[in-house]
Amino acid sequence: MPQTDFTEKLQDLMQRVGISSFKALSHATGVSAHQILQLRRGKLEQMRVDVLLKLSSVLQLSLSELVATFSRVDAIEEKAATTQELLQEIADLKIEYQRSQLQQEQQRELLLQEFQQSSLQILESLLLQWPTAAYKAQENPQLAAIKIVPLVQKPLERILQTWGxxxxxxxxxxxxxxxxxxxxxxxxxxxxxxxxxxxxxxxxxxxxxxxxxxxxxxxx
Incomplete structure (x- = not known):
């Protein structure tokens, strides 16, 4: 990647405020020559905020204007691309999570239906015969209870055996x-x-x- 050079931009700003050299800029701002070189080379993101504030004050720019002036376009685009990728990953994760939740819910519904179906099969004789037996018992109180017990006992025993x-x-x-x-x-x-x-x-x-x-x- 070619090195970005903001020297001319910095010199233009220095001329507007009457500063003739980088040495004079360093003296006026209290910022080292190395830091000014970093700014000229487009490495603003590596500089401390207090240094940027000193430079913006002497150059009569707001901090946001200084950042916009000396930020590399490729760096901005790279950050924007990275941000977009992260946003897309987050969106994909949300979609995957929602799909997983839906699958789990469908699986629970399927297991519940299977459980209900198997239980109904075990209870089939009780479901079909118990109402009739109960009706006959009401009609004839003398009906021996021993005849009704197997209708409940056998399905119950099958359920218990199935479930261990x-x-x-x-x-x-x-x-x-x-x-x-x-x-x-x-x-x-x-x-x-x-x-x-x-x-x-x-x-x-x-x-x-x-x-x-x-x-x-x-x-x-």
Whole structure:
């Protein structure tokens, strides 16, 4: 890249304020000869602001006028191009982020639909038969409840099996008391003492979902 020379521009400005040499300019401004050389070579962006203020004051220019006069066009264009590239990158990133968000939302909707569909398939017999069974039970209060239980129990067992959920113990079972798996509904019990399961609890793998609710077994 050819070196930019602002010597003539500086000399014109110096003549307008009655300064005849660069040495005189250095003396009038208190700016070193090296800094004035930097200005002549178009390296204004490497100069300190306080130096530029001293020069602009003696040359009777505002700081913005001094910067505009001694800035290289190629440097301005380069900065403008860089800024434009950054703006374009930011715009592209925003578009990519919005696309990613949309894809994630669509994926969530798809997974939810698949989950609902698989659950409905498991519950199909309950959905189709339970309303009729409930209606018949209302019509005939003497209808044995044992006949209705399988309509609920089988779909529930299929769901639990599909999701890897296991009952801690069946209702009515008498088991050794384990405070980590059991919750006492009443009374007290020491670990290992026999208790009766009133409400079953559930495990999913190693994760405890619900503790089984139990009561002490009283010996008479």
């Amino acid at each position: 959920v296991e009952a801690i113990a069946p209702v009515g079972a008498e088991v050794p008391y384990n405070p980590q798996l059991h919750q006492l509904l009443e009374g007290t019990a020491q670990p290992g003492e026999i208790v009766k399961v009133r409400y079953t609890g559930y495990l999913q793998g190693d994760k405890l979902l619900y503790r089984a609710k139990v009561s002490p077994v009283r010996e008479f």
